[in-house]
Structure formats: structure tokens, C-alpha cells
Amino acid sequence: xxxxxxxxxxxxxxxxxxxxxxxxxxxxxxxxxxxxxxxxxxxxxxxxxxxxxxxxxxxxxxxxxxxxxxxxxxxxxxxxxxxxxxxxxxxxxxxxxxxxxxxxxxxxxxxxxxxxxxxxxxxxxxxxxxxxxxxxxxxxxxxxxxxxxxxxxxxxxxxxxxxxxxxxxxxxxxxxxxxxxxxxxxxxxxxxxxxxxxxxxxxxxxxxxxxxxxxxxxxxxxxxxxxxxxxxxxxxxxxxxxxxxxxxxxxxxxxxxxxxxxxxxxxxxxxxxxxxxxxxxxxxxxxxxxxxx
Amino acid sequence: xxxxxxxxxxxxxxxxxxxxxxxxxxxxxxxxxxxxxxxxxxxxxxxxxxxxxxxxxxxxxxxxxxxxxxxxxxxxxxxxxxxxxxxxxxxxxxxxxxxxxxxxxxxxxxxxxxxxxxxxxxxxxxxxxxxxxxxxxxxxxxxxxxxxxxxxxxxxxxxxxxxxxxxxxxxxxxxxxxxxxxxxxxxxxxxxxxxxxxxxxxxxxxxxxxxxxxxxxxxxxxxxxxxxxxxxxxxxxxxxxxxxxxxxxxxxxxxxxxxxxxxxxxxxxxxxxxxxxxxxxx
Numbered sequence: 001x002x003x004x005x006x007x008x009x010x011x012x013x014x015x016x017x018x019x020x021x022x023x024x025x026x027x028x029x030x031x032x033x034x035x036x037x038x039x040x041x042x043x044x045x046x047x048x049x050x051x052x053x054x055x056x057x058x059x060x061x062x063x064x065x066x067x068x069x070x071x072x073x074x075x076x077x078x079x080x081x082x083x084x085x086x087x088x089x090x091x092x093x094x095x096x097x098x099x100x101x102x103x104x105x106x107x108x109x110x111x112x113x114x115x116x117x118x119x120x121x122x123x124x125x126x127x128x129x130x131x132x133x134x135x136x137x138x139x140x141x142x143x144x145x146x147x148x149x150x151x152x153x154x155x156x157x158x159x160x161x162x163x164x165x166x167x168x169x170x171x172x173x174x175x176x177x178x179x180x181x182x183x184x185x186x187x188x189x190x191x192x193x194x195x196x197x198x199x200x201x202x203x204x205x206x207x208x209x210x211x212x213x214x215x216x217x218x219x220x221x222x223x224x225x226x227x228x229x230x231x232x233x234x235x236x237x238x239x240x241x242x243x244x245x246x247x248x249x250x251x252x253x254x255x256x257x258x259x260x261x262x263x264x265x266x267x268x269x270x271x272x273x274x275x276x277x278x279x280x281x282x283x284x285x286x287x288x289x290x291x292x293x
Numbered sequence: 294x295x296x297x298x299x300x301x302x303x304x305x306x307x308x309x310x311x312x313x314x315x316x317x318x319x320x321x322x323x324x325x326x327x328x329x330x331x332x333x334x335x336x337x338x339x340x341x342x343x344x345x346x347x348x349x350x351x352x353x354x355x356x357x358x359x360x361x362x363x364x365x366x367x368x369x370x371x372x373x374x375x376x377x378x379x380x381x382x383x384x385x386x387x388x389x390x391x392x393x394x395x396x397x398x399x400x401x402x403x404x405x406x407x408x409x410x411x412x413x414x415x416x417x418x419x420x421x422x423x424x425x426x427x428x429x430x431x432x433x434x435x436x437x438x439x440x441x442x443x444x445x446x447x448x449x450x451x452x453x454x455x456x457x458x459x460x461x462x463x464x465x466x467x468x469x470x471x472x473x474x475x476x477x478x479x480x481x482x483x484x485x486x487x488x489x490x491x492x493x494x495x496x497x498x499x500x501x502x503x504x505x506x507x508x509x510x511x512x513x514x515x516x517x518x519x520x521x522x523x524x525x526x527x528x529x530x531x532x533x534x535x536x537x538x539x540x541x542x543x544x545x546x547x548x549x550x551x552x553x554x555x556x557x558x559x560x561x562x563x564x565x566x567x568x569x570x571x572x573x574x575x
Binding site for chain 2: 003005006007012013014016017019020021023026027028029030031032035038088095099102106107111112113114115117119120121123126127128133138170171175178198227230231249252253265266269272276280
């Protein structure tokens with residue numbers, strides 16, 4: 001798509017794009033280039049000498065069982081966050097689409113968690129589940145569950161998943177609600193006349209028509225779980241216990257900032273970049289030709 | 294509504310009420326905890342109704358912070374958060390709207406190349422270039438400064454796309470008329486495009502305000518000076534290992550304070566928020 005009517009000037013367009021390009025070059029391209037460059041270098045223990053080692057860092061990384069474990073954890077974590085977030089939001093959106101009375105109030109009360117920072121969401125849930133003072137811990141202990149996410153790996157994972165999903169529900173909810181409202185009423189009516197009940201109508205008409213929204217949300221939620229949940233994890237488990245919640249992004253941060261392993265951290269950054277590019281491409285392909293049922 | 298099924302409607306209301314209760318539960322407990330003394334909270338189970346220390350706790354954190362972990366006053370942190378939440382959206386809009394104008398309304402060499410460069414930034418979130426970006430900021434001497442907190446985050450492909458898309462929908466006749474009347478490109482931009490972009494800007498502002506306020510990894514990396522902490526970072530720093538050591542009542546009061554501005558923006562500007570959310574993602 002191009003404009004038919006354009007203005008002419010030899011210098012003005014360059015001046016107009018200059019601020020954005022300057023920031024992009026300095027803070028995006030320069031660091032990203034450095035990450036790629038560092039990923040081919042190896043530094044000695046004192047940081048005095050660096051030598052070019054080619055793909056050795058990558059070989060080392062994929063031979064490292066901690067890294068492979070982190071990959072697995074990230075996969076499990078993002079699958080849990082995406083599926084439970086999408087399922088819960090779909091139920092809520094379907095209910096909200098049906099009610100007429102109080103619809104705006106319900107909507108308003110469901111969307112505010114979007115405004116909560118991931119790190120704050122983590123702190124809120126960490127407090128509820130705190131091993132000694134948490135109110136949910138108290139209830140769990142009453143019913144006989146030994147709860148201590150500081151020590152138990154599964155429980156730590158449960159905590160970060162709950163906090164991450166809680167924050168993301170409002171986002172999914174809004175997109176599903178918009179999707180539901182654009183389902184043609186005539187289709188639903190025709191099915192109702194043919195005698196299909198609400199549940200049957202949902203699974204045979206509404207859900208298939210929602211598939212573009214669902215696919216879009218799946219990609220967005222995976223990206224969210226991969227990157228934006230950094231705050232949730234840093235504010236609660238910090239990757240522990242024993243690396244049980246150390247997702248890839250957290251590992252990049254941990255190795256680079258805490259252990260000052262420049263080469264290793266940069267190599268991981270490059271792997272993450274490849275993942276982001278793949279996810280972005282998936283998202284854009286979806287926009288080009290919508291997923292059809 | 295295709296048919297009248299009172300039971301199903303009742304069920305829908307029930308689902309929504311349970312959903313809202315579950316979503317609001319952490320907020321309620323946080324609020325309750327922020328109105329008690331630490332001793333009250335450390336009793337198991339903690340009280341479930343608000344206590345009498347609301348004013349005391351909030352004024353303490355705002356004026357002087359906690360005594361362990363981060364000791365800077367939360368009032369200062371809120372100001373830092375506000376700076377991020379205002380400078381990032383305004384800066385983003387300013388540089389994006391002019392670059393989108395250039396890309397849509399001019400033909401010049403390297404136009405596609407520039408557009409491509411902006412597009413690629415979508416694929417480089419801060420999270421994947423943590424260490425090198427930190428190095429760049431350190432080399433530029435921008436650690437612990439507002440410039441360091443905001444400038445690297447104002448370049449954004451999404452905002453540029455949004456304006457580009459919007460400009461594409463503006464009828465060519467407007468630009469033609471402006472040209473016939475002898476208006477310069479900048480005049481057309483100021484008098485025609487900007488006024489038409491108001492709703493797009495409002496929507497973008499709401500989304501970016503929340504984005505700026507809730508930044509975490511970035512301020513975590515580049516602020517070491519407590520007086521430069523944002524409120525979100527402050528909360529994290531106030532938690533000092535061990536349940537009993539953390540001053541939970543003050544942490545929770547800070548959490549409420551840190552959630553309030555963005556939550557109010559979302560709820561009060563709901564219309565712009567939903568518009569911004571749906572449009573920036575497409």
C-alpha cells in the first residue's frame with residue numbers, strides 16, 4: 001500500500017526519521033551486534049584475553065545439561081501459562097458475552113490486573129503463599145498439604161505459573177470478548193432453531209470461529225511467558241529451588257549479571273533472538289492469512 | 294440472546310462473580326496487610342479484615358521507606374516511576390509520529406531500508422540483549438540517570454506501525470488540497486495530521502503509560518542508587534530473604550501505591566485502553 005500524493009523534499013524525510021534511527025542504532029543494533037560478536041569469543045578467567053573460538057560457545061551451551069534443563073523448564077512453564085490462561089479467560093469471556101445486566105461492571109473488575117507489574121504480581125502471590133505467614137499456606141496446611149515453595153520444586157513452579165496467569169487473564173479476556181462479539185448472531189440462531197443446545201453451539205460454531213483469536217493469543221502468551229515473566233520470577237523464586245524455575249531469560253540474566261560470564265550469556269542471548277524471530281514470523285504469517293478452521 | 298435460558302444466565306453471572314473474586318483476592322489481602330502492624334500479620338492466620346494502621350503505614354513508606362532492604366522513601370520512587378511512565382509514551386509518540394510521517398508521505402532513497410530497520414527492533418526485546426545494552430549505557434555514562442531509564446525504551450516499532458497504518462487511512466485528497474493551497478509538508482503535518490491523530494495518540498498513551506510504569510528488568514539493571522529506584526524495583530528490594538524479616542505491612546502498602554496509578558488509568562480510560570490494546574497488537 002502506497003500513498004498516491006507525496007511531498008517532495010531533499011532533506012526533510014531524513015531529518016524526520018533521524019531521531020528514531022539514532023536510538024535504534026545505539027540501543028538496539030549496536031548491543032545486538034555485540035551479543036552476536038561476543039558469542040563467538042571466549043574470555044579467560046581474569047577477563048584479560050579474549051580469543052575467537054567460532055561456534056565453540058554454542059557447542060558448549062547445547063552440551064550443558066543446565067541449559068537443556070532450562071529449555072525444558074521454559075517449555076513446560078510457557079505451555080502451562082498459555083493453556084491455563086487461555087482456558088480461564090475463554091470461560092470468563094463466554095460468560096461475560098452472555099450477560100447483559102452489569103456487563104460493564106464485570107468487565108471493569110476483570111481488566112485491572114493488566115495494570116499490575118509482573119514483579120508486583122509475583123510479590124502479591126508470594127505473600128499469599130509465603131511458607132510461614134501466607135494465608136493460603138495456612139489453609140493448605142489445614143487440609144494436610146505440606147506447602148513450602150522455597151524448597152519444593154513443583155510448588156515453586158505452581159506459584160510462578162499462578163502469578164503469571166493471574167496477570168495475563170485480563171488481556172486474553174478482552175481479546176476473546178471482542179472475538180465473541182464478532183461471531184454472527186445469525187449462525188447461532190440458525191443452530192438454535194435446528195435444536196442445538198448452548199454447549200453444542202459453542203463447540204461446533206463459536207469455538208471454530210474463534211480459532212484466529214485463539215491462535216493469536218497462543219503466540220502472545222508464549223512470548224509473554226518467555227520474556228515478560230522475568231519480573232514474576234525475579235521477585236519470587238529467583239530461578240530456584242535448584243534451578244526449577246530458571247527460564248531461559250532468567251538464565252541469561254543470572255549468567256551475565258550475577259556470574260559475569262559474558263561469552264556464555266551472549267551466546268544464550270543469540271539463541272533467544274532466534275526464538276523471538278521465529279515467534280514474530282509466526283505472528284505475522286498469522287496476520288497475513290488468518291488461520292481458518 | 295437467541296433464547297431465554299434463565300439458568301444459563303444465572304450460571305454466567307456465577308462464573309463471573311467467582312472469577313472476579315479470585316482475581317481480586319490477592320488485592321484484598323494486600324490491602325488488609327497494609328493496614329496492620331507487622332506483629333499482627335506475622336500471627337498465623339493473619340487478620341482478614343482491615344486494621345487501624347492504614348494512615349501510619351502509608352505515610353511511613355511515602356516519607357521514609359522501610360528500614361530493611363530499600364530504605365529510600367517510596368514517595369521518591371513514585372516520582373521516578375512517574376517520570377518513566379510519562380517520558381516513555383511522550384517520547385515514543387514524538388519520534389514515531391514523525392518517522393511514520395516521513396515513511397508514508399515522502400519517497401526518498403533508503404526509505405524501505407529505514408522501515409525495515411525499525412521493523413527489526415520488534416525482534417530485539419531488552420530481555421535478549423541484556424548485557425551488551427547495559428555495557429552501552431555504562432559507556433555512555435547513563436547509569437543511574439533519568440536519561441538512561443527512558444531514552445533506550447522510547448524507540449518502538451509498534452508505535453511507528455500504528456501511526457503508519459493510521460496515516461494510510463487518511464484520504465489522499467487532504468494532502469492534495471494542502472499541496473494545492475501551498476502548505477509546506479510540516480504545515481500539513483501540524484495542522485492536518487496531528488489533529489486527526491488524537492484518538493490514536495490517546496490509545497497509545499494509555500498502553501505506554503502502563504508499559505513505562507511497570508518496567509522492571511531495565512531499571513533493575515541500570516539503577517544502583519536507591520534514590521533512582523522505581524516503585525516496582527523498590528518493592529522487590531524491600532523483600533529480604535525469610536518471611537519473618539520482611540516488613541510485610543510496609544511492602545504491601547508500597548505494592549498498593551505502585552498498583553494504584555496504572556490501575557486507575559486502565560479503569561478510568563477503559564475505552565482508550567481497549568482501543569490501544571487491540572490496535573497495537575495488530
